[in-house]
Amino acid sequence: MSEKEKDVVVTEKVVSEADELPKTIVRRVVKDKLSQLSKDSEVNVLRESLQGFCESARIFIHFLSATDVCKESKRQIINAEDVFKALEEIEFAEFVAPLRTSLEEFRRKNAKRKSESLKAKEMNKKGKMKEPPVTNGGGSEEEDEDESSEE
Amino acid sequence: MENNPQQLAATQPVAYPPQTPYHHLLQQQQQQLQTFWNYQRQEIEQVNDFKNHQLPLARIKKIMKADEDVRMISAEAPILFAKACELFILELTIRSWLHAEENKRRTLQKNDIAAAITRTDIFDFLVDIVPRDEIKDDAVALGGIIGSPAAASGVPYYYPPMGQPMMGRPAVSGVDPGVYMQAPPPSQAWQSVWQTGADDGSYGSGGGASSGHGNIDGQG
DSSP: OHHHHHHHHHHOOOOOGGGSOOHHHHHHHHHHHHHHHOSSSOOEEOHHHHHHHHHHHHHHHHHHHHSOHHHHHTOSEEOHHHHHHHHHHTTOGGGHHHHHHHHHHHHHHHHHHHHHHHHHHHHHHHHHHHSOOOSOSSTTTTTOOOOSOOO | OOHHHHHHHHHOOSSSOOOHHHHHHHHHHHHHHHHHHHHHHHHHHSOOOTTTTOOOHHHHHHHHHTSTTOOEEOSHHHHHHHHHHHHHHHHHHHHHHHHHHHTTOSEEOHHHHHHHHHHBGGGGGGTTTSOGGGOOOHHHHHHHHHOOGGGOSSOOTTOHHHHTTOBSSOTTTOOOTTTSOOSSOHHHHHHHHHSOSSOOSTTTOSSOOOSTTTTTOOOO
């Protein structure tokens, strides 16, 4: 019995589901692209194939994380530029351009969101000032997160 | 597009061991590729919507942190990782699909993924995922003819029947414009999308790659 178990382990590493990327999302990415590639007919994805995609993506993350870009610059926190450098190191440099675009988009949206929430808070404060201050102690400030770094 | 088959026929030297069935396949593949390169370009040029396909950041962080050397991660890093992951999955999907197409299948099997991994140099880190026996690839048999892919620069990945792991670079930028596409190659437009600014030449700057495909080269 134990020999059989050994045989199973050799070909497939078993990773708990919690450590994998969600299958539904990966499946959506794959199926959307497939429907683009094959407009006339639907391409199916076997369950084990989907597993292959999930697993590959997970290893990709490991592989990308493993690059020592941070150590070289003696920084503790992996930032955006580190990620770009790492991508170049593992020879996925062609990802960098679209990722930069995404990043700018994200930063823009973020900035917008922040300014909007700031406005909302100011409106709130103005409203509250008319009433006798009952609850204060910076109740509106706690939502302000420091977005620049995070562990 | 009508130019291409003719030009292909004209530029396909006989010096190469006669590959008639593959020639046919190549034309087919090329047409398919041109079609979806166009789609790819459109996709990239669209504004990237973060809501689409957003892989869960917490999960990604967790996976990243499985590596002990990874300490602190900025808020933006997981987002980039998520997007990079998505792009990676797309790459893998395209290549796997190509293999399925070659074998006239409408179902992606594990051996398609295996073939995609084998054929692409930069996917070497994935080589352990799929057992070797999954790789049923005619190209492997032909591998001996081509020899070492080490010098591959402009050799496009979609000629696997002739020269399997010759893709030093992913399809998106590995195409030598001079080689097969005479019309403004989607790959060139592609390159300008992927690589904003100067081509850093890390993709074996254009022609002249005298790899096993030397005889096809020189279309300049």
